[in-house]
Amino acid sequence: MIKADYSEIASYYDKGRTLTEKNLMMWLDLVAKFSRASAGAKVLDLGCGTGRFSLPMAARLGFDMTGVDSSAEMLVKAMEKDSNFNVRWILGDAQALAFPAGSFEIAFMSHLLHHCNHPPMVLKECYRVLVPSGIILIRYGTMDQIRNDAEHTFFPEAVEIDQQRIFSRERLEKWLLDAGFVDISSQEIMQQTYKTGAAHLDAARAKSTSVLSMISEESFQAGLRRLEDHVAGNPNDKWLLCDRMTLTLGRKSKFA
């Protein structure tokens, strides 16, 4: 399977992936609600990237944050934003974590697993490094949720790539069960990502999702032209504004 190159993507990742204050608060509230963790909790953000979630989880929820990512370039971008040294940034592979068992109360990840060769290994590692009763929270999009979005409608080559790497909610829940997690549940979350169609177009120009960096430049430019035409003809199209995502959680048994 071809891989997104985050050493390259790091230079423009934040441009295409802004989180509005409203969306950030929504995700922080969900994390706080489902984890029931309070300030000081030891939290792991796996595939933390440029710190989109690790930094506000530290600053606003008061979590004792560790961010792990396999891309040095993404971590450099995260560190540049962490002027108060709120987060411990670690270069590493989510499939083989360098932490002893029982190191964290929460393991969080956003849009990580489809980049990994062995997603079940990541979940087994999370199980190992969580304390008994520790919570895993996984934020991602399923094929059902992304197939009809603008990035797949106007960039059909993206569908072929994502069909190979994106997994279903049922598959993820089975992996979690196999890793030993209990109380597994999932919810669909609707997020208004963009205020206008033009903002969505700007994000697509900045290759807002990794799959746009994995198609040929020719396909990318052709898709952009289709999206530009659509936005020009339908400037108020609400379909362009929202994304559907899934949040799946599980718990390590208290007897583990």
Ligand SMILES: C[S@@+](CC[C@H](N)C(=O)[O-])C[C@H]1O[C@@H](n2cnc3c(N)ncnc32)[C@H](O)[C@@H]1O
């Ligand atoms: C789509 S980005 C998500 C970044 C961040 N979680 C967010 O939501 O903004 C995926 C991240 O996973 C990282 N990654 C990919 N494979 C990894 C692995 N095996 N172990 C750790 N990080 C990995 C990439 O370097 C990249 O930073």
